[in-house]
Amino acid sequence: MSFKSFLGLPLDQAAPDHSTFSRFRSRLSKQAMIKLNSALLAQLHQHGITVNEGVAIDARLVKSASKPVSNDKLTELRDKNAGPDGNLDKNGNPKKFSRDLESDWTIKNDLPHFGLKEHAAVEVENGLILSTTLTPASHSDSTYLPYATIYSMHTDQKIDVVYADKGYAGAPNRNFLAMNQIADGIMRKNNINASLTEAEIARNKSISKKRYIVEQYFGLATLFDDRSRARFTTIVKNSIDAMFRQFAFCNLQKGARILRRLPA
Known part of the structure; x- marks a missing residue:
């Protein structure tokens, strides 16, 4: 009764039950969440908050929600799941739990990792999350820079510059930024023919x-993901879960805090 009073819910009507949020989440699509976040960022921009001046892009590894299996076993399970009875238990009923078949293996810092990879773009002035997407862990960070940049465009204002670490260095990404008249903020790395100059090191x-601000977002994400572990066994569900975090804990909460600091 005290909770209903605090929330302003009628005392003579039934309160929402424990599954209200999960059922609402299951009805939402990834595209719907992208539109919601885009609408929020556009409104913040209209109130004078920087959205598109500079964008920092990076990726982090996310552990699978289920236990790792070998590549051979993973292939076997994927083939089995692709059949007509793949989502049924031994009694012919829909499975209550399905193994994560969309994760895969990669190596980072000489350590094996089974799971997913989150690719994120963060606005560098205020830390607003402009885009996030999940892929199998083996997908290259570098190839997602164009995707993250395009999905960071929430207003008519052009993105001024894209920042990224050495993992994104290379002609394809530099050419993409040049063609779209976006300043190149990608860090340089040594190559076979030449080492970095003093100017490149300073740059x-x-x-x-x-x-660094994208690392702050990943730190926040780790707090909500139990030690960077996915909560669900499909990329779609985990993507929507990440977008809820992006929308509520980062953009909505942070945007409201910034608006309170702006002059009237």
Whole structure:
């Protein structure tokens, strides 16, 4: 009764039950969440909050919600699941739990990892999350820079610059930014023919001071994901879960806090 009173719910009507949020989430699509977040960012922009000046892009690994299996076993399970009875238990009823068949293996810092990878773009001035997407862990960080950049465009204002670490270095991403008239903030790395110059080393240091903000978002995400572990066994469900975090805990809460600081 005290909770209903606090929330302003009628005392003579039934309160929402424990499954209200989960059922609402299951009805939402990934595209619907993208539109919701885009609408919020556009409104923040209309109130004078920077959205598109600079974007920092990076990726983090996310552990699978289920136990790791070998590549051979994973292939076997995927083939079995693709059949007409793949989602049924031994009694012919829909499975209450399905193994994560969309995760895969990668190596980072000489350690094996089974799970997913989150690719995120964060606005560098205020830390607003502009886009996030999940892929199998083996997908290359570098190839998602164009995707993250395009899905960071929530207003008519052009993105000024994209910041990224050395993992995104290379002609394809530099050419993409040049063709779209976006300043190149990608850190440089040594190559076979030449080491970095003093100017390039200094440039990398200045870029690192901008792109650190995406690490802050990943730190927040880790707090909500139990030690960076996915909550669900499909990419779609985990993507929507990440977008709820992006929308509520980052953009809505942070946007309201910034608006309170702006002059009337």
